[in-house]
Amino acid sequence: MRLEDRVVLMCGVGPGMGSATALLFAQEGARAMLNARRLEHVTETASRIVASGGVAFTLQEDVSAGPGAEAMVEHALDRYGRIDVVYCGVGGFFEPAREFSDADESFWRDAVTKIMNSLYNPVRLVRPTMAE
Numbered sequence: 824m825r826l827e828d829r830v831v832l833m834c835g836v837g838p839g840m841g842s843a844t845a846l847l848f849a850q851e852g853a854r855a856m857l858n859a860r861r862l863e864h865v866t867e868t869a870s871r872i873v874a875s876g877g878v879a880f881t882l883q884e885d886v887s888a889g890p891g892a893e894a895m896v897e898h899a900l901d902r903y904g905r906i907d908v909v910y911c912g913v914g915g916f917f918e919p920a921r922e923f924s925d926a927d928e929s930f931w932r933d934a935v936t937k938i939m940n941s942l943y944n945p946v947r948l949v950r951p952t953m954a955e
Contacts, residue, residue: 824851826848826853828852829852830853830899830903831906831908832856832908832945833848833855833856833857834910834913834941834945835859835886835913836859837859837912841912842864842867844910848910849872849877855869855878855879856895857879857882858884859883860884882895882898887936887941892945895945906952913938913942
C-alpha cells in the first residue's frame with residue numbers, strides 16, 4: 824500500500840470524481856479527511872471506505888471562506904496530528920440548479936472566485952504544517 828498511514832485532506836469531495844479519488848486513496852492505505860459543502864456528498868464515500876477497512880472521517884465546511892478552511896485544517900490536525908497530502912477537487916457553480924445559459928457575468932465571477940478560494944485557502948493553511 825503506497826499511502827499507508829498517510830493523512831490525506833480532501834476538499835470538494837463530490838459524488839463523482841472526488842468520491843472515486845477518495846476511494847483510491849483509501850485503497851492505497853491513506854487516512855482520509857473528506858470535506859464538502861454538503862455532508863451528503865461525503866457520507867456515502869466515507870461509509871464505503873470504512874466498510875472496506877479504511878479510515879475516513881467527514882467534515883462539512885465551505886472552504887471558499889477562510890473560517891471554513893481553518894476549521895477543516897484544524898479538525899484534521901487535531902485528529903491526525905499532520906497532513907501529508909492535500910487534494911482539492913472543488914468545482915461546479917455552487918448553484919447546481921442554475922443552467923449555464925442563465926449564468927451572467929456577475930454569477931460567473933462569483934463562481935470562479937469561490938472555486939479559486941476553495942483551492943487557495945486549504946493549501947495556504949496546510950503549507951506551514953507540511954513544510955515541517
